[in-house]
Amino acid sequence: MPLPLSLSSKVAPLPAVAQKALKAIVGSDALLTEPADCLPYGYDNSRQQALPQAVVFASEAAQIEAILALCNRHQIPLTPRGAGTGTTGATVPDQHGIVLSLERMDRILDIDPGNRLARVEPGVTNQTLQLALAEHGFFWPPDPTSASVCTIGGNLAYNSAGPRAVKYGTPRENTLGLQAVTGAAQTIRTGVNTTKGVVGYDLTRLLIGSEGTLAIITEATLKLTPLTQARQTLQASYRDIHAAAKAVSAIMAQPTTPCALEFMDGAALEMVRDFSDLALPPEVGALLMIEVDGASHSIEQIAAEVATAATVEGLIEIHQAKTTEEIAALWKTRKALSPALRNVAPKKINEDVVVPVSHIPRLIDELERLSAQSGITIINFGHAGNGNIHVNLLLDPDDPLQMAAGNAALSQLFDLVLALGGTISGEHGVGLAKRDFVPREIDPPTLELMRAIKRQFDPNNILNPGKLFTYS
């Protein structure tokens, strides 16, 4: 729930000595201290917000070291921030202090196609990088929906993936090394410039997905993948989710992995039927959007193989798109969904659970039961190839009874997902939103080790305190 704005203005300013020191580090054009200026840096896409006491824009790693040293001296919490597109409140400064914006560290330092790597600062947007890489015939696989504005630093902090992860992996599989400043204001270098390397512990992956609680990434060496020549899109409609899920399993059991394998359940299709002009026969109960890529000479065959795997009992129809226009027409169904959802329930809860692919039908069945029980409309879609389902609970946040029912349903959803061998977050992360549920997934000794690691990187608990898990 958003904090009332009136509360925000009661936050005390930073001590004058700290303000002065910050100004000396970054200059006055890189420091905001007026509440009205700071407020836009106090929220993300989670609908939570809090007022930072200052916003600082770093332009180089040395400044970040100095800022963190200052924070340690004065015990000021620091929240790092990319573009603020996260959905869990991980960049919301709920303990006030300083928001460190990385948006000005936005240089692509090197693109090295011969070695399949790029070095970037954290503030580069995903899209800017992809455009620059495309000129060399490469891409970086992670492709969150917010790619046009979200930053590489944010992608790394959350291990944000997107549809392509089913074939190409998440940031953890596509990052070679990092430079970072720890909570103790120490600069560290992790990983290597090569695709193999086993000297010392893997701190690269430890930092990726740590939501800014261990260190601030100041530079990343990313592993690049060559762009494929050709792509084709298939839309397969099924009688029900069971048939669609069977198709997902069949597709994932054969050698050709699609570069996107997205699904929409019956409730999602109902939504699109009402809010778009797409023709969807009434007997369609679930839809798969399948994208394949490969060499031009083999793309037809690849598409045919995947289409064969997708042909299971309960299939109603497969459309194959070959031209840009046909592809756009097919994706229209999927893309109509988000505006439709926003239209119906602007304040929906959008969850991000993952279950092993074979358990998707069970999950959807249970969600239908939960929906009937609670009276809450639940719409499901997502990255079926990874078992990553975005579960949307359409709630009116101004209705306390409905909110209570929604929270009870969420709690049951998480228990169900864990019972099915899944995880409560596939790509959105924990932040503030799921923090209290983490102990359901991670057992006490493992969680205690994570806290112990946090203490090594950030002994004074300066960096993004209280995010990811409670820290004591």
Next chain:
Amino acid sequence: MPLPLSLSSKVAPLPAVAQKALKAIVGSDALLTEPADCLPYGYDNSRQQALPQAVVFASEAAQIEAILALCNRHQIPLTPRGAGTGTTGATVPDQHGIVLSLERMDRILDIDPGNRLARVEPGVTNQTLQLALAEHGFFWPPDPTSASVCTIGGNLAYNSAGPRAVKYGTPRENTLGLQAVTGAAQTIRTGVNTTKGVVGYDLTRLLIGSEGTLAIITEATLKLTPLTQARQTLQASYRDIHAAAKAVSAIMAQPTTPCALEFMDGAALEMVRDFSDLALPPEVGALLMIEVDGASHSIEQIAAEVATAATVEGLIEIHQAKTTEEIAALWKTRKALSPALRNVAPKKINEDVVVPVSHIPRLIDELERLSAQSGITIINFGHAGNGNIHVNLLLDPDDPLQMAAGNAALSQLFDLVLALGGTISGEHGVGLAKRDFVPREIDPPTLELMRAIKRQFDPNNILNPGKLFTYS
């Protein structure tokens, strides 16, 4: 250098109370205490050895918890061990204590093709797993040369890769989750059962490659890859290493990544010319072995694309093998190398450095200079697609002058590799052999954080003490 055997017998036995407790935990048929029985568990493939005070064979995780609790109470060092095929001394109990053999924990617990995963105990050999997976149409990508005997636990402990890593990655890219017992005798569960998951820190990758210094892996959930339908092998010969390296860069810059891209330098070919009956024209100065895989319908085209990329100035000839016999004939050149090397220099130093692919020619040039300077024959071959070069120094260990020159050359090699942006180990790891060189690659604050992490997992420094880095 091996310890003299006479030293070994002077190791005091474990305290009687500890021996009795071990017997109570695992039973007398799973405990060795006689030096003659223990000795075979005191060496690996590094030519180092030391006598453990006891060898214990665990058959379940609960026993490992109890053994580690005992070690903590009595401050007994414990060295975990798979098949002992490592080359760096990481499983050599140089501080004596207990060797914990995982060879009896060799069950494949689950193969789940629908979810592309397998759960295994650490003592399963790589080959046993691959054979079982093949029945389901899958494989696990890591394929060290020792696959027929080495264990999955060992593969994970070293992040051992092999040729296929160029296309399919190392264990870090192919493992979903782990169960492990920390040095503090706590059982932890890391990671997930799915290909996405961002709840908490990535302890899975932290344990992979940690060489048994943090925790003992008792179960691993592995990510499976479908077997491809077809494979083809190409052998390309070049005038010199510069031409071959240019071909490697060209191959790695196009979309079709080979599933093996191996190289042999001129000195390696000289060796094979002398010790095999293969016909290699005298003008050949470097050789690439290229394997491609894919769907049957496209394998010809894939091979043709890679052959085109491999056709750079300085190419002498490309052979393409299509039948099993032709493939075997082509690999004969590469496979003749190891016996030839053993024949000439049974006690060679085999290094495992990595440089960015574009720097391979520079590395080989400098190695030639180093060879001329030191009078030591240096033979280079390896996984060119990853820049992972096995540098072999042919030394007589009984000649102290040559050994001194060899060690000086090694030191220069490591400096060179680091100056080229590389790493001193790609897949063999650090163990005892490279421990003293680690501070050249990892800077003090980063190394100190690794030590701090070690202390959290293993506060009494029980687990494989002194391996990977010195611990204080």
